[in-house]
Amino acid sequence: MAYRHRDGPLEVLRRVSFGVEAQEFVCLVGPSGCGKTTLLKVLAGLVHPYEGRVDFVGSHNGNPLTAMVFQDHGLFPWMTVMDNVTFGLDMRGMARVERERRALPLLERAGLARFVRSYPHELSIGMKQRAGLIRAFVTDPAVLLMDEPFASLDAQTKLILQDELLRILRDYPRPVVYVTHDIEEAILLGDRVLVMTARPGEVKAEFQVPFARPRALAVIQTPEFADLKGLIWRDLEAAVRYQSQQ
Ligand SMILES: Nc1ncnc2c1ncn2[C@@H]1O[C@H](COP(=O)(O)OP(=O)(O)OP(=O)(O)O)[C@@H](O)[C@H]1O
Ligand SMILES: [Mg+2]
Known part of the structure; x- marks a missing residue:
């Protein structure tokens, strides 16, 4: 995926390939500017990659394929x-x-x-x-796309909305692709966390989240949570450093 810029094409996403299962919650983390929002826009059909494609499998009864929730409520x-x-x-x-x-x-x-x-x-x-x-x-929608939806909220409101989101999903289940800068949020909400590289963004690493659902906030205090956070940060840190030097 590339955008047209004054001085030639700007390659934003490269060889990104992943699937999302029915009812799976996939979180995407990656450095600022690596192409996360662009990836959601590709999934939503708002921008078109010059190569590659997005497939939706299954029936959706005439409902929209995707719906997007933004950081700014819109x-x-x-x-x-x-x-x-x-x-x-x-x-x-x-x-x-x-x-x-x-x-x-x-x-x-x-x-x-x-x-x-x-x-x-x-x-x-x-x-x-x-x-x-x-x-x-x-x-x-068949798939829910969320772009840092709670990033501008204070810590308490954020926790409440994260909890509400998980509750609504229990009653209205569907797959979610959720972009966040916050590793803790990714582990708290996600079934799987994908880490992207600096631009052109590729999926560099993938982590399965081992906590069962419904998930209590208390998982944050467990050693497994801290270990996973450390592992994800190790991969993310290199990408963030690289991107900030560009
Ligand atoms: N409409 C556009 N036209 C041209 N270039 C764009 C457009 N939208 C984004 N870009 C460029 O594509 C790159 C990726 O942008 P994108 O918004 O997808 O990043 P991001 O990972 O969502 O960043 P952030 O974490 O800061 O939200 C950036 O370099 C940006 O300048
Ligand atoms: Mg973005």
């Missing part, structure tokens, strides 16, 4: 929470009653039921991020 400021959350369904021509019937249970469980007629500026950052999350789930 809500439209002029729309209410309900209209934001159901925007994708509206685009697909679904009637308002049906759209709201689908969104309400998700909004309720996220504690947003009282705020469906509020506008984004009337919400806290955590609430906006919850709305962004629900907007993705409500379209029932």
Whole structure:
């Protein structure tokens, strides 16, 4: 995958190849600028690689293949929470009653039921991020793509949203590709962690996370967690140093 730049093509991803199983949670870590967001955009069909392809296996009943959750919630400021959350369904021509019937249970469980007629500026950052999350789930995508969705949250809100995400996934299971800079978050959430090299990003190493689900926060205190964190950091550190010298 390469972008067109003034002084020639900028190669961003090279020989990246991985699969994601049904209901598997795959985390991607890698140095800033190595192509993580680009990779999600390729998976979403927003940019097209000049070589290679993305295959989705199985049926998806006319639902979208992917939905993306960004670091910046990406809500439209002029729309209410309900209209934001159901925007994708509206685009697909679904009637308002049906759209709201689908969104309400998700909004309720996220504690947003009282705020469906509020506008984004009337919400806290955590609430906006919850709305962004629900907007993705409500379209029932085959794969959920998440680009550092909780990176701008404070530590406590982040823990709460991570926990909520895992709970929602239990009830609305689907594969997730999740980009993060935070190794602890990758181990806490993921079934597998892929480490990318500096640009052009390749998948350099892959780690299976050994903790069962449902997963308690207490796993952070276990020696296995610390060991895995050390191993991932060893691979990531070299890539981060290399990228920062470029
Ligand atoms: N639309 C674009 N046009 C041209 N170049 C781009 C475009 N988007 C990204 N790039 C370049 O591609 C490279 C990878 O960018 P990308 O956003 O995928 O990195 P990233 O791994 O997500 O970084 P970060 O961790 O900082 O979010 C960067 O060098 C960036 O300048
Ligand atoms: Mg990015």
